[in-house]
Amino acid sequence: MQEKISSQIALPVEIDLQSYPLFRQCEGVFVSALQEAARERRFEKGQVVFLHGDGVECFYIIRHGWVKLYRETLDGTQAVVDIFTTGHMFGETAIFEDGMYPYSAEAVEDVQVIALPIDLLKNEIKANNKLALDMLCSMARYRRRQDREIEHRSLQNASQRIGCFLLRLLNQSEDGAAHIHLPYDKMLVASRLGMQPETFSRALSRLRDKTGIRIKGSTVEIDSPSQLTDYSCMACSSEYPCKDILSGK
Amino acid sequence: MQEKISSQIALPVEIDLQSYPLFRQCEGVFVSALQEAARERRFEKGQVVFLHGDGVECFYIIRHGWVKLYRETLDGTQAVVDIFTTGHMFGETAIFEDGMYPYSAEAVEDVQVIALPIDLLKNEIKANNKLALDMLCSMARYRRRQDREIEHRSLQNASQRIGCFLLRLLNQSEDGAAHIHLPYDKMLVASRLGMQPETFSRALSRLRDKTGIRIKGSTVEIDSPSQLTDYSCMACSSEYPCKDILSGK
């Protein structure tokens, strides 16, 4: 499953970096250096982008597809840290590590990313206070996400975690009925939520029975989101709609 | 249990802020303003320092005692986020929140803290890039801690989590036998590790049987740490001694 292909396609690309929140207020010199160094890379489903412990050279922006970040124990058990898609950046926190990635990254379906040299970012952060502040904000946002994750894992049961996950897929203020499409495999959703596929399957059924959602394959129809929140957010310390998690770029 | 006493003792204090890592390279003007604004506050066991959602005015440095950070659901169930002691800082990440503390803080035993106005820190971070960088490093360190926590909760069982906790109390490179004293109540250790007191008690017994540690009240004697690591770190993605967690200031 995990194969590393070094003969990677790495073509220069046109990309408007300033459209990404982190770079919105960066100056021309830095941005053009980044843009010049930007390389497009593609990974097929199952291919490894980097491994936990690899020396850090690049950070990545996802243009298309899905990437999962994970760690694994000696016996091969995986813990999925997070799953990202278009517009998200990953690997950039390695700036503050000891030169090694703190987790592994793998394409969970065909994916197209922009690879950017991390040294440029590192140097610019040292020189440009605004960038450092944006980075701080982005890390604070991520931290809230992780804090919430830990809370969910200790206070919510499997069905409630799924309910919470679904609610976050309901963008912003859709108050009426909605049908959403699971963003990836149910197996992957399960691992993202820290449970086994079988547990996920059963917990989703239980959620259906308790909240009246309808499930057709990978589509979920929700007539009353409020019934979902009543059930899921019961065991959560934050008020719905968990404002600080919604857009976790 | 949770009482808020507004008639708080708040005396000016002498404190060498530059001895704290975050302020080590800060300039005189800022440091002296902080020092002048610093106030000592004492909280008795069980008193609340601030509540999740309170407006943010201060961040804190612990001089003595223990403080727990937690969140709670509507029905009163608590999730302990972390437990801190002497030298640690808390509440400072509220800088990047919307003006409200993201969790509650409570003294778990009599505690003495320094309260510092968060506005000063906020402004200085905006002006002083070195401080911003130190803050970034500190947040990255905390993030690693949280990442690991999530991993532990999904991959380790109760006994292994306790073993890991004990190993982290064994400072640095003590390779031979050691006896350590639990830093606080077993009940608190349990909640810190996300389990019930009864589960903790049983899991600790199991750990004793499997690794040959000896338990006398709140003291744990460890003849061979390696036996502990064999058992606990088996289900963890990082090599012992989990370098990046050790000193989590």
Place this chain on the structure above:
DNA sequence: ATTTTAAATTGACAATAGTCAAGGCAATAA
């Protein structure tokens, strides 16, 4: 020393999630 109190342990049982194995379903390839 005795009483009072809180913490810690233990037992019995319930709830939840994990594991293993067997089918079912749906998309794709032949």
Place this chain on the structure above:
DNA sequence: TTATTGCCTTGACTATTGTCAATTTAAAAT
């Protein structure tokens, strides 16, 4: 269409953790 493949579901069982109640232990107060 049929066969193949991989994902998903379900059943039966196990393991782990949580819950409630009873008891023991240890610490603090009188």
